[in-house]
Amino acid sequence: MKTKSTLSGRGAQRNVHNRFFELSHEMRDDFLEFCEKEGEIADKNKTLYLNVFPKTIVNKVTSPDVGMAYSMNMYQGCEHGCIYCYARNSHEFWGYSAGLDFERRILVKKTAPELLEAHLKKKNWKAHPIVMSGNTDCYQPAEKKFELTRQCLEVFLKYKHPTAIITKNVLILRDLDLLKALAKDNLISVNVSITSLSEDTRRILEPRTATIKRRLQVVKALSDNGIPVNVMLAPIIPSINSHEILPMAKAVSEAGALSIAHTIVRLNGAIGEIFTDWIKKTLPDRADKVLHQIENCHGGTLNESRYGVRMRGEGNIAKQINDLVKLARLKYFKDKGMPRLNTDLHEQYKVGQMKLF
Secondary structure (H helix, E strand, C coil): CCCCCCCCCCCCCCCCCCCCCCCCCCCCHHHHHHHHHHCCCCCCCCCEEEECCCCCCEEECCCCCCCCCEEECCEECCCCCCCCCHHHHHHHHHCCCCCHHHHHEEEECCCHHHHHHHHHCCCCCCCCCEEECCCCCCCCCHHHHHCHHHHHHHHHHHCCCCEEEEECCHHHHHHHHHHHHHHCCCCEEEEEECCCCCHHHHHHHCCCCCCHHHHHHHHHHHHHCCCCEEEEEEEECCCCCHHHHHHHHHHHHHHCCCEEEEEECCCCCCHHHHHHHHHHHHCCCCHHHHHHHHHHHCCCCCCCCCCCCCCCCCHHHHHHHHHHHHHHHHHHCCCCCCCCCCCCCHHHHCCCCCCCC
């Protein structure tokens, strides 16, 4: 049984305490009662875009089990509102809550294209794929307004530098012209996130994302245009989408995906509190079951930080999930695979055009 969420169109239903702050903010019942009596809106539930000015944009990734060495994020925070998102904790570093603030306080790095260009022109930089959206989705709603991802793609194309994208938004097809140009030199790959084939599940897990039908259309459109696509079946959440592994793998393979990847949900830091509050309000009939099964995958807790274990989990439930993914690969991706991106061209284009001598 699903109950009505307190705030429509949001994943988190409240802000949680920022661990770096001594003081905390809460919405008291007496204040809510006062607003109701006065006919005032206690929470306008609006998204704010806030400019920030970092000194660098490319990050070296030291984690050995995330499949990338360098990443960049044009936006911090994400309006998609995915309740399970590991990036929520990073919002605390900026002074905000990992709950509603993560979805409603979007930090915009307008100088990202210039910072990227400066990085690619460094004499000591050796080309290596840089992943856009290592933390938050580069095609979230803010991109429609600011177009920073498109500008960064133009920089990658100008300098013939390989890049990869992780997204769950159909807005990526706006930039099909640039993606096709990059694909001609094998400089681009795309990871599309699909966590369910059920719209009911999608709406509660990822309230402001593209529909599943449209995401499958994205996989097909990209594949039809020669752009290699991997699909992230991530995260797998026991008793929410774990039963869909084989159907999802079949659907994305038929749409043209060349491979799949997965993780088992882990609820580190503030995400455990946010997810627990959400599931007890949204899926109260199965909340305890889901939470206990997640704990079963991580040694009796919702958290898991050990490299090599945190993404795949341990125990019987984790083994069942991982075995199903192996079976899905054998059944639907036996003769498929993602190509290695081209790192050979960039050195010739560091000045923005091919060297003549």
